[in-house]
Amino acid sequence: MQPSTISPISTTAGLAVHGRDLDALFAAVRAATGELPRATAASAFDNTYQVGMSSLLFVGHFRDAHGGAVVRGILLDGWTPALVGERADLVPPRSFYHDHQGLLYRCALSYLKNIPLALHGHTGVGKTELVRYFAALLGAPVYRMNLHGLSTTDDIVGKLLPVGDGRVGFQDGLVTTAVRKGGLLLLEEMNATGQEVWFALHGLLDGSRALVLVEKDNEVVHQHPWCRIYSTFNPAEYPALYPGTKELSAAYLRRWASVRVGFAAREVERTILVTRFPEMDRGENREILEIMLDVAQVARKLLTDRARAFDFVMSTGLLVAWAELTLLLGPIEAARIAFYDILDQKTKSVFRDQIFSYVTNWSTDQLDGER
Ligand SMILES: Nc1ncnc2c1ncn2[C@@H]1O[C@H](COP(=O)(O)OP(=O)(O)O)[C@@H](O)[C@H]1O
Numbered sequence: 001m002q003p004s005t006i007s008p009i010s011t012t013a014g015l016a017v018h019g020r021d022l023d024a025l026f027a028a029v030r031a032a033t034g035e036l037p038r039a040t041a042a043s044a045f046d047n048t049y050q051v052g053m054s055s056l057l058f059v060g061h062f063r064d065a066h067g068g069a070v071v072r073g074i075l076l077d078g079w080t081p082a083l084v085g086e087r088a089d090l091v092p093p094r095s096f097y098h099d100h101q102g103l104l105y106r107c108a109l110s111y112l113k114n115i116p117l118a119l120h121g122h123t124g125v126g127k128t129e130l131v132r133y134f135a136a137l138l139g140a141p142v143y144r145m146n147l148h149g150l151s152t153t154d155d156i157v158g159k160l161l162p163v164g165d166g167r168v169g170f171q172d173g174l175v176t177t178a179v180r181k182g183g184l185l186l187l188e189e190m191n192a193t194g195q196e197v198w199f200a201l202h203g204l205l206d207g208s209r210a211l212v213l214v215e216k217d218n219e220v221v222h223q224h225p226w227c228r229i230y231s232t233f234n235p236a237e238y239p240a241l242y243p244g245t246k247e248l249s250a251a252y253l254r255r256w257a258s259v260r261v262g263f264a265a266r267e268v269e270r271t272i273l274v275t276r277f278p279e280m281d282r283g284e285n286r287e288i289l290e291i292m293l294d295v296a297q298v299a300r301k302l303l304t305d306r307a308r309a310f311d312f313v314m315s316t317g318l319l320v321a322w323a324e325l326t327l328l329l330g331p332i333e334a335a336r337i338a339f340y341d342i343l344d345q346k347t348k349s350v351f352r353d354q355i356f357s358y359v360t361n362w363s364t365d366q367l368d369g370e371r
């Protein structure tokens with residue numbers, strides 16, 4: 001098996017390899033680097049392996065054009081302390097992230113090839129967590145910017161500010177800082193903001209890979225060799241769920257590679273929940289946990305079928321919150337606090353009559369009763 005080396009656009013050392021199975025992939029890595037990848041305590045969950053002292057192998061399982069299994073890997077160098085410099089506080093701590101749908105591999109691919117990556121999916125499916133975990137693995141700083149309807153180019157690119165003595169100086173915005181210094185730039189809720197902001201980013205996302213600071217004598221800030229760009233989007237086809245989201249222009253979209261982040265499978269969610277809350281895997285909590293996972297499955301089916309105009313996202317994030325409160329309050333009272341009490345009457349009745357009464361044997365009148 002010949003490893004295929006992709007020549008990196010930047011100075012990033014990286015390698016793309018593939019094999020019929022994990023063993024063949026590892027052999028290809030060894031042939032290319034002299035090192036055999038080693039599993040870490042997290043490999044079973046994050047599909048990432050250690051190579052040598054400071055490189056990581058991100059593994060994804062795919063099918064070839066004929067439907068045969070192919071295991072692909074991307075080898076990336078971790079960040080050195082010298083590269084991080086004074087910015088250790090911007091490197092996210094290593095948390096628990098359960099890879100699924102080849103998401104970490106795709107983040108690595110976008111990093112290797114320096115292609116901006118747009119992650120779109122419902123709220124709470126783990127988009128932010130994915131990029132933060134990827135950064136934690138690499139030891140890279142993250143520049144995270146929450147965009148919204150009132151975000152301006154001043155916020156992202158920078159603006160002139162008084163510096164004393166009646167003079168003004170240009171202060172870099174967060175995007176400019178990331179582009180200058182390197183790191184993972186994470187633009188959150190990209191479609192909640194407007195055209196003006198997208199246009200300001202065009203040059204950065206284009207072949208020129210540079211920002212122009214018009215207010216600073218048109219200074220051109222070229223993308224640092226270690227700057228990578230990620231963004232998150234909520235699906236615009238659900239305006240009732242994400243008011244204020246805009247359809248992105250074709251001109252903007254073509255500048256991004258994109259990945260749909262779907263709901264994690266039931267097994268994956270069970271692992272996420274019992275890893276976070278080991279008590280959920282004990283005694284009577286076990287049965288409660290299964291019911292909670294059922295509730296999530298049915299709620300998502302109602303959402304995606306769009307049959308009953310059920311505008312509610314039962315996300316992984318919400319399950320985490322529900323499970324945490326369940327350990328203190330029991331599942332019904334916890335459901336009220338975690339999500340139920342805030343729903344409108346119509347959504348409540350769907351929850352009560354078509355989800356809870358269907359998958360649980362709980363006395364659901366407690367959902368609406370006075371406390
Ligand atoms: N794959 C996953 N592994 C571990 N935790 C996850 C995963 N997906 C979601 N979560 C949990 O859900 C919460 C919400 O995720 P987040 O990244 O904030 O969602 P999004 O950015 O898509 O709205 C996270 O804090 C984390 O606890």
Ligand SMILES: [Mg+2]
Nearest residue numbers: 127128188232
């Ligand atoms: Mg997020």
